[in-house]
Amino acid sequence: MKHRIKEPFTKDKFSGLRAGDSVLLTGTIYAARDAAHKRLVGMIEEGQELPIEIRNQIIYYAGPTPARPGHPIGSAGPTTSYRMDSFTPQLLKLGLSGMIGKGPRNDEVKRTAAECGAVYFAAIGGAAALISQSIKEAEVVAFAELGTESIHRLYVEDMPLIVACDAEGGDIYVRK
Template identity: 60%
Template sequence: MKQIQLPLTEEQCTGLRAGDRVELTGTLYTARDAAHKRMAETLESGGELPVDVAGQVIYYVGPTPARPGQAIGSAGPTTSSRMDAYTPRLLEKGLRGMIGKGKRSETVKEAIVKHRAVYFAAVGGAAALIAKAIRSAEVVAYEDLGTEAIHRLVVERFPVIVVNDAEGNDLYEQGETQFRLG
């Protein structure tokens, strides 16, 4: 298990390979469909993003409200392909990592390689368990979007698996090939 301190650097990204199990510690941000759409509109109109994404990781999640004594409620990943239309532009702005579930488009995978980034998967169905790695959560932008607002999360040993690495490897494709050969 590799331990990584956030924010992510290009060197950290290029040292990761599809299939690596990683624990992230530090600050990351949440954003789902509505927040991505709004960020894209902001960039298209020449505006500044509400969060500087350079070196950052975005977790595709809409966390549920926290219960008393907890930093966050359930925090499981959402389907990443829903953000594919917006991802290349954010990678151009310096985004280094994304966390979600499911496959990415060829366009996104090419952008990951071009910008020396990485796509991680978090385990779907383990939202309550994942929430235990989140130490604090704070809304930092688009509060009107409710659970889809952008949150700043402080995480400790947040478990993920590298799916798409900066060399163009794809864990899902590797698994399919291995299954066919096996």
């Protein structure tokens, strides 16, 4: 199945998605990877207010290359998602509706995502130049001192994704 999904990224938009479906995503998403996840979860544990909204948002595991003049961003493909696994359930519990990365997730992430109705999308790893063509705007919105690992707000148009883990527990990485 092919789907076109536009923001806001409320979970009801994802309920019909099944692992293996193609999605073209349009809207605002947040790029955050290892260091930003560690900080976000640290802030949650200390009861601090987070620098970005989590509810009904999508986090893209990515650390882009620098933008050349005249371009919003450099190359920005997905990084491997399992490194975020230990942080993800806490974000899901705050209402995160989607994640974009590459590679399988652990059981706890998959279970929590299914319970929360959230979806995990895969972008094609190593196709960063291609994926960047769908990123129209980019701005650092938190943890600027982390450089490429800071949180970027991205506006994407028809970003090509594959549903990797759906809200019913389907998982593209598990062979039937």
